[in-house]
Amino acid sequence: MEKFDTIIIGAGPAGLAAAHNLKGNGQKVAIVENNLWGGTCPNRGCDPKKVLLSGVEARDRVAQLQGKGFDDVPYVNWKELEAFKETFTDPVSAGSRNGIVKAGITAVDGQPKFVSANEIVVNGQDHYQTDKFIIATGQRPSYLNIPGKQHLLSSTDFLSLKKMPEDITIIGAGYIAFELATIANATGAKVHIIHHNDHPLKEFNESYALELVKQLEAKGVDFNFNIDTQAIEQQADGQYLIKADNFELTTDLIIGATGRIANADFLDLEKAGVEYTRHGVKVNSKLQSTNENIYAIGDVVATKQPKLTPVGGFEANYVTDLLTGKTDQDLELPLIPTVVYGSPKLAKVGAQEGAKVVDQEVTSWFTYSHTNDPKAKIRIVLNDKSEITGATLLSNNADSLINLLTMAIKRQMTHADVIKEIMAYPTAASDLEYLF
Ligand SMILES: Cc1cc2nc3c(=O)[nH]c(=O)nc-3n(C[C@H](O)[C@H](O)[C@H](O)COP(=O)(O)OP(=O)(O)OC[C@H]3O[C@@H](n4cnc5c(N)ncnc54)[C@H](O)[C@@H]3O)c2cc1C
Numbered sequence: 530m531e532k533f534d535t536i537i538i539g540a541g542p543a544g545l546a547a548a549h550n551l552k553g554n555g556q557k558v559a560i561v562e563n564n565l566w567g568g569t570c571p572n573r574g575c576d577p578k579k580v581l582l583s584g585v586e587a588r589d590r591v592a593q594l595q596g597k598g599f600d601d602v603p604y605v606n607w608k609e610l611e612a613f614k615e616t617f618t619d620p621v622s623a624g625s626r627n628g629i630v631k632a633g634i635t636a637v638d639g640q641p642k643f644v645s646a647n648e649i650v651v652n653g654q655d656h657y658q659t660d661k662f663i664i665a666t667g668q669r670p671s672y673l674n675i676p677g678k679q680h681l682l683s684s685t686d687f688l689s690l691k692k693m694p695e696d697i698t699i700i701g702a703g704y705i706a707f708e709l710a711t712i713a714n715a716t717g718a719k720v721h722i723i724h725h726n727d728h729p730l731k732e733f734n735e736s737y738a739l740e741l742v743k744q745l746e747a748k749g750v751d752f753n754f755n756i757d758t759q760a761i762e763q764q765a766d767g768q769y770l771i772k773a774d775n776f777e778l779t780t781d782l783i784i785g786a787t788g789r790i791a792n793a794d795f796l797d798l799e800k801a802g803v804e805y806t807r808h809g810v811k812v813n814s815k816l817q818s819t820n821e822n823i824y825a826i827g828d829v830v831a832t833k834q835p836k837l838t839p840v841g842g843f844e845a846n847y848v849t850d851l852l853t854g855k856t857d858q859d860l861e862l863p864l865i866p867t868v869v870y871g872s873p874k875l876a877k878v879g880a881q882e883g884a885k886v887v888d889q890e891v892t893s894w895f896t897y898s899h900t901n902d903p904k905a906k907i908r909i910v911l912n913d914k915s916e917i918t919g920a921t922l923l924s925n926n927a928d929s930l931i932n933l934l935t936m937a938i939k940r941q942m943t944h945a946d947v948i949k950e951i952m953a954y955p956t957a958a959s960d961l962e963y964l965f
C-alpha cells in the first residue's frame with residue numbers, strides 16, 4: 530500500500546493549491562477527485578458565470594446608450610455565448626489533472642472513504658495511507674424539500690442551458706439568484722425571483738440590496754417576497770406550477786438557489802473521528818478538524834467566513850505553512866471583499882458601521898454619467914481617526930473600486946491620505962476625492 534506525507538481530498542481551487550504548495554515544499558502528495566478536476570469555480574461557478582456576464586455587460590453598455598449614438602439594443606445569442614463559455618470550461622478538468630501529474634503529484638480518480646484516521650480506500654479497492662489529510666471537497670446545491678423538488682434545477686444546470694426558456698423562475702435571493710437573474714434577463718427571458726422573506730442579499734446593507742432589486746425590476750425582473758414555496762407541479766403542457774399560500778406562478782423552468790450544503794458526507798469521516806454538520810467540517814483556529822491530523826479548507830469548512838475562491842486559496846497557503854513548519858500561528862483571514870455580479874454590481878468590504886458614514890448617490894458624476902449608468906451609489910465607513918474601515922458600492926465598476934478600497938482599508942488610509950495620491954483621471958478612483 531502506498532504511503533504519502535499528505536493526501537488531499539477534493540481538487541477544486543483550495544485542494545489544488547494545497548497539493549502544488551506541499552509538493553513544492555518537497556512532500557510526497559496525493560490528491561483524490563470524484564468529479565471534474567478544477568472544482569466548482571472554473572467548471573460550474575465563478576468563471577463560466579463571468580464569461581456569460583461579459584455578454585450581459587456588453588449588451589447593457591449599448592442599451593444604456595440608446596439615442597446617444599446607438600439605435601438598437603443588441604440581441605444576446607445564447608447558443609453562441611454558451612459555446613464561447615465552453616471554450617473556457619471544456620479544457621479545465623484535463624488541464625488541472627495534467628498540471629497535477631506534471632508536478633509529480635499522484636492524481637487519484639474516484640470516490641474515497643475513510644477506513645481509519647490515516648487510511649482511505651478509493652472506489653472500494655485501492656488503499657492509500659498518510660500522516661495528514663486535507664479535506665477540500667467544497668459544497669453542492671441544496672434543494673428545497675418540497676413536493677415536486679425533482680423539477681428544481683441548479684446553478685450548474687443554468688450555466689449549461691442549451692436554450693434559454695422564455696420564462697424562468699429562481700427560488701432564493703442570494704448571490705446565485707441575483708447573478709443568474711441578471712444573465713437570464715439580458716437574454717430576453719422573463720425572470721421571476723421568489724424569496725421566503727423580504728431580505729434579499731442579507732449580508733449587504735439593506736438599502737443597497739433593495740436598490741439593486743429596484744434596478745433589476747426596472748429591467749423587467751419580477752420579485753416576489755415573503756413567499757414560502759410549498760410545492761411544484763408539472764402541467765400537461767410541460768410548464769411548472771409553483772404553489773405557496775395565496776400564490777401561484779406558472780413558469781417554463783425553475784432554478785433552486787436557496788443555498789449550498791457541504792460535501793462532508795459520503796466520506797465515512799466518522800471512521801477518522803472527524804465531526805461535521807451540513808454546514809461542513811468542524812475546525813479549530815488552525816483549521817484542524819476534531820482529529821488534529823485531518824485539516825479542512827475552502828467551502829467545506831463549517832465557519833462563517835464567505836465561501837469564495839480566494840478564501841479557499843488563502844486557507845490552502847496557510848495549511849501548507851502549518852504543515853511545513855513555516856507558522857504555528859492561528860489562521861487570520863485578511864479583509865474579504867465580495868461582489869454580486871448583477872447589473873449594476875453590488876460590492877462590500879470591511880465594517881458596515883462606524884464613527885462616520887458617508888453615503889452618497891453618485892449617478893450624475895462624470896464616471897457614471899458618461900456611460901449613462903442608471904444608478905451609482907457609494908457608502909464609506911470611517912472610524913474616529915477618519916480612517917476608512919469599510920465600504921459598500923453599487924455601480925457598474927463596483928468590482929474594481931472595491932479592491933482599491935480594500936487596499937486603502939488595509940493601509941489604514943484616511944480620506945486625506947487618499948486625496949494625496951495621484952490616480953489616473955477620469956476614473957472611479959480619481960473621483961474618490963469628491964466624496965468627503
Ligand atoms: C454559481 C457559482 C458562482 C460563484 N461565483 C463566485 C465568484 O464570482 N467569486 C468567488 O470568489 N466565488 C464564487 N463562487 C464560489 C466558489 O466557486 C467556491 O468558493 C470555490 O470553488 C471553493 O473552492 P473549494 O476548492 O473549496 O471547493 P470546490 O471548488 O467546490 O472543489 C471541491 C472539489 O471536491 C470534489 N469532491 C467533492 N466531494 C468529493 C469526494 N467525496 N471525494 C472526492 N472529491 C470530492 C468536487 O468534485 C470538487 O472538484 C461561486 C459558486 C457558484 C456555485
Ligand SMILES: NC(=O)c1ccc[n+]([C@@H]2O[C@H](COP(=O)([O-])OP(=O)(O)OC[C@H]3O[C@@H](n4cnc5c(N)ncnc54)[C@H](O)[C@@H]3O)[C@@H](O)[C@H]2O)c1
Binds near residue numbers: 729
Ligand atoms: N459573486 C460571488 O462571489 C458568488 C457568486 C455565487 C455564489 N457564491 C458563493 O456561493 C454561496 C452560495 O450561493 P447561494 O446564492 O446559493 O446562497 P446564499 O446563501 O447567498 O443565498 C441563499 C438564499 O436563499 C434563500 N432561501 C433559503 N431558503 C429559502 C426558501 N425556502 N425559499 C426562498 N428562498 C430561500 C436565503 O434566504 C438566501 O437569500 C454564496 O454564499 C457565496 O459564498 C459567491
